[in-house]
């Protein structure tokens with residue numbers, strides 16, 4: 001008796017805590033559920049959502065019928081108090097041809113009907129990416145995302161950014177998704193489905209944001225230590241703002257003034273950071289080049305990182321987060337409505353990161369995966385922060 005009570009109690013506890021969790025999830029606002037697949041905000045997400053609804057309905061009907069039948073049979077034919085073993089048992093049968101045909105054909109028919117909608121959606125998504133008027137290269141890296149824009153059509157990147165993919169709202173963008181190391185998966189649930197980034201391949205995928213806004217994403221293929229810390233976001237701007245953004249990205253950032261702490265930071269940058277990170281307009285020794293184009297071929301064999309490179313920092317402060325979109329670049333989060341984020345630079349977090357990157361995000365820098373701890377002295381950290389926060 002005691003055992004039965006405790007089992008019943010455990011079942012109640014489990015059921016009620018599951019319900020509380022479900023209810024808590026339902027009560028959240030949209031902006032508290034950044035990875036909500038049920039709140040489509042663009043053409044491809046709409047297409048997928050309008051497949052989800054009928055599939056969920058069909059699956060729901062099947063679920064209710066099967067569970068209902070199982071429950072009914074379990075109750076109707078339960079063992080009663082006065083049942084005698086071997087006497088009051090149901091008839092034991094083996095083989096019933098009509099029944100077996102029935103439960104083979106019926107599910108096959110249901111699946112065939114669902115397949116029509118599925119295949120149609122896959123084709124639609126495929127056509128979306130083929131007909132897209134613009135393309136951005138997306139490169140998965142351990143553990144952040146790189147975005148490359150070829151603005152003038154010469155098949156060389158003119159803008160290279162990280163973590164935040166900026167697109168014009170209302171325009172379908174084809175993503176050419178690649179990986180520089182292991183398999184990752186690109187996923188902005190409010191805008192489109194998932195697409196794997198596989199080394200040696202290019203996968204095309206379409207995304208559209210109907211309206212300007214910020215849409216969060218998360219790498220969804222286990223890719224090593226910091227997989228869960230590999231996030232990204234899409235910032236959709238009006239076409240006019242997007243054009244301004246591109247123009248801004250193609251221009252040089254502010255130069256530190258002579259004798260300033262930022263200028264000293266620039267020296268440190270080109271001594272200690274530039275073998276992995278790029279600031280356009282300079283070679284990796286800090287010599288000024290006569291072009292402001294990023295060097296698109298810097299994923300070279302002599303590169304010290306297995307990932308091949310590190311985020312391009314030319315306009316780091318034009319983004320709102322860093323290190324796989326994990327940490328705020330602006331104190332209390334940036335204001336994000338305009339072309340560029342606004343707010344006070346988050347010198348504290350940036351400094352902590354420079355002090356010990358693997359302490360803030362699991363990485364294996366000994367195996368050249370992720371950013372190593374460079375054992376920077378405090379004065380160099382201060383100078384670097386002064387330089388980096390200037391790069392807007």
Ligand code: CUA
Nearest residue numbers: 184219223227
């Ligand atoms: Cu990249 Cu998981």
